[in-house]
Amino acid sequence: MAFPEYAEHDGLGLAALVAKGEVSAGEVLEAAIERIERHNGALNAVVHKAYDEARQVVAGGLPDGPFRGVPFLIKDLGAQVAGWPRTSGSNFAQVAADTEDSELVRRYRAAGVVLVGKSNTPEFGIPGVTHSDRLGACRNPWNPDHISGGSSGGAASATAAGIVPLAHASDGLGSIRIPAACCGLVGMKITRDRTPICEVSDGALGFSVHHVVSRTVRDSAAMLDATGYAQPGDPFQAPAKAGPYLAEIEKSPGKLRIAWSAETPNGRPISGEVAEAMARTVELLKGLGHEVFEQGLGIDQRLLYRAQGLASAANFSANVQRWIERLGREPGDDELGPLARRGFEAGKRITGQQAFWGFQQLRLMNRQILAAFESFDVYLTPVMSTPAPRVDWLDPRMSDTKDFDKRQAATYATTPPANFTGQPSLSLPLWQSRDGLPIGMMFTGRFADEATLYRLAGQLEKELPWKDRRPPIWN
Template sequence: MKHFDQLLQLDALGQKRLLDQKEISVLELTDFFIDRIEQYNPKLNAVVTKSFEIGREQAKKMKSLEGKVAGLPFLIKDLNAVKGVRQTSGSAMLKDFIAPENDEIVHRFENAGLIFLGKTNTPEFGFLPTTEPHLFGPTKNPWDLERSPGGSSGGSAAAVAAGLIPFAHANDGGGSIRIPASACGLFGFKPSRGRMPYPTYMNHFSINHALTRSVRDSAALLDILNGAGDHQLYPSFASQNNFLERVHETPRKLRIAVQYQEDETIHFDPETRNNMENTVQLIKDIGHEVVEEMPPIDFKELAKHFINIWMGSGSAIINHSGLMAGQKPTCNNLESLTFEILKYGRDLSALEYEESRVYIQKEAQKILAFFRDVDVWMTPTLNKLPAQIGELAAPKTDAFQQMLDNMLDYNPFMPIANATGQPAMSVPTYWTNDGLPVGTHFFGRLGEDELLLQLATQMEQENPWFHYYKNISNHFCTSI
């Protein structure tokens, strides 16, 4: 099997080069990753719907490899619709629902020539920072099978980290790309609001993109995905297809603010602080200026209002999904926490919702004003190491308080970028002595996606992380 021994040591674009040079065929590459999924997914539980025959047929029929990612296998998170394929959103309510049409983002994946091999696990409706739906069971973190890969794009993250797929779709409404990126040692980029097509049934906090092993893979996908759809009500940015071309350009000297302060609501564990100190030195070594500053915001109050909006919108998503599938949402076909979210949203008054929206808008204006004097704001991605399976998933009756506690304890910074619409990313910068990855998080100015990608490329070159995947493959293959 030519080149199969080196495939896992290449990022997606490295594998694309082999395709373009005809050193491997699309069908051979597809079959290689189908075999990887069949062999290793039973231990990880990352892929919950297999579409191997669809993928093999796409591979056989592919006539042209023109395009930046054409011919590469791909997985789609099970929150998004693929025509003719089961779409469960991790919920028993939708366990038999077959999507009647593609989401816009799925159309773009298909048009780019990606080979669809299946759908990845997600917590029910993407509501948690771990991936442990009752319908399918928990996804395991390939770096430590007792830990979660994060959420809500945990299935995609585990699959990419373990080498079951070159890269995978993800989306982010409160950190769901960046949390699993940190937990699984991947690069996770959340584009600026308005950069990607906007699903009409999701709140404006949410956005689609992907989880990748390299920065350039993320830039290539951004090239083929970005741009508002024809139905977009408020397109913010024109389509741009040169992110990959410009990702290796050196940015200007940046002024980067660093979040070091702890208070009664924000605490860093020792490994998180070690990572931050190491990353500050890395940033200085690259040549950027580091200042210890932070926006003037009340994290706890902002989190409370964010969750108000988020749970109100979540309740609407549950209702919409039930109508779409011809099912009534009840305590019998929803997890207890999800049913609590549904009730919370139904009880939330229009006045309360609007007050939270206005509060978030005011705080967002403060945060965006903070970026008049700094180019980038750096924080931990997570306050602690990846959660143990079950640590954050146990349902309680008070859904609002559980989600608030989880956010403030585990990922207080992630939802800020969803509230403001800024581009943000988690960069794998540190591994513990036990081999667990830790990510560092960066916010950029609204619309300056390219600048963040260029900073990430500098960090990737100065402090490479790809060699860690060789270790995970060796460990994972022997542990199964």
């Protein structure tokens, strides 16, 4: 299979070619492998290669799922793949080889994908940029001097470059939507517990979900159809969907009430090219017949993030303690990066009362946020305050963690609340900067209402098709 033909198709398109016998799953796999070898040196998106195993899996026959024969990457954080190493982007938290697949990985295999390797992630998935001492910096195929986002930056970089049509990703504070925005992809942060969590412990207080980044809306919807159902024993199962998400994208969303806001936690309005893109989005939605109006969430965002900081720091420290118990030793001085070390030590100083105060305050404020959605269907904001910054400007390894915090705050302002509430939230690559970097817009829906977001996404994809936009690292 010639590579240009491989690049023309999304995941469902490749699977259709395999099903018709026009190409073999082996030919599709070799096209992906060739692409990894050609471009991974510039991107550092794929950090574990499993070519021989993938060839054996294809030779042994694949299940007849919707993505049969489609090459696929697993993020090197949380999800377990039998026989594969797991690093979590850390020099400390090492697993030489996991003994079994996570439930979600089993569902991916049943969908027919061919696992070809693991994608880059920052240490413990902490920052919004994929860069660590362990795995190195992942770069953006639109401009390798710029970040691919985090913490699913490897998945996004590989997908945007055409290495794979979609890839596993996870989102605890924006880690699907931020890389999707940086790299020009579709990134759906799904409803809490819509798919099984992969972490051995609850690594993010229920904030984290697992799904994919993709080049098309239909791939996102079809993969959620294949994987998004209850796991026995889950204590907080998401409400069942009304019907297939793949069917939703062909339906009209009707006239939606869409609130929009450019408010940020620090009170500084989003400006520049992102603000211009936001204004164009508002006018586009009005032109499509939706009722669009400016309205914030009406919450004290500083209080929200203070509460989250207490709860998350204590929880992170507890997770590191589990690694200490597993490995039988404390992390060495050079085994935790600055952000992980700070979080671990800070969490140990937080009292139980403080941690539970933070968690309770989050619960109270979640009610405020969810109540606001009674007056509108969808909430629109930019995903980021700026296009993807330079790799050398946003480096999580810098020793001045307070300066890094300020730089992150100037870049990411809008994604976390949907993680706190558990709502679905979707990044769409509607625009590009004057320098050619993608600019993502974020659409957040009511709890468990991915269907409305997929209908709206289908409408916008037809209005502003992005699938055939190609970054410089592509051919």
